[in-house]
Amino acid sequence: MVAAARAWEAASAVPDPEVPCVTVADLGILRSVEIEGGVAVARVTPTYSGCPATLAIELAIEAALRDAGFEARIERVLSPAWTTDWITPEGRDKLRAYGIAPPEGPAGKAALFSVPEVTCPRCGSRDTTRISEFGSTACKAQYQCRACAEPFDYFKCL
Structure with a gap:
């Protein structure tokens, strides 16, 4: 449980590249971070399917997890679709x-x-x-x- 909390803390601090005042957690696009078989798995939902920042966001989350000492994997989750309600x-x-x-x-x-x-x-x-x-x-x-x-x-x- 401690590892999952550390992994969430690292991933959730990643700023959005287009709107750097908010993090991926603030926007609700970071859905979850779980430890599975020793790997930190971050699930991310892009703001929309054609968002040009999606890959940059995923790479930044992966880098943040690796910098925090985790082996990392990013999973893109498209359903349910992201909304600004998040x-x-x-x-x-x-x-x-x-x-x-x-x-x-x-x-x-x-x-x-x-x-x-x-x-x-x-x-x-x-x-x-x-x-x-x-x-x-x-x-x-x-x-x-x-x-x-x-x-x-x-x-x-x-």
Whole structure:
């Protein structure tokens, strides 16, 4: 049990390469880490099947486990599919502090076709407008706050 906790601690500290203010555990993409036959097996669910950061994330988790003294194996788990509902409350707070508005509302198909009312992560105003469907990555949209005039990314509900 101690080894599994150490392995989780090592893997869960890996930052997301596209949004380095949050870890893979904060995002909920690190599903589990278990010791199986002396090998630390990390199960990872990518944010979406075409995410360009998936391999980088898996390699970083494997390296973190090896640096912690474990033989490591990564298993990609595609079902159930990841949703933004898996982002931890701490992860949402970290996104906001970094200047990225966290997802608002539950994930679902309807969220993909709506323009949500989004809270500005800088000043807290709800008087915001979407500038572009896509932000710095495909999983984010670009918004601007009318109150403080600052642009910001919004992590879409997926």
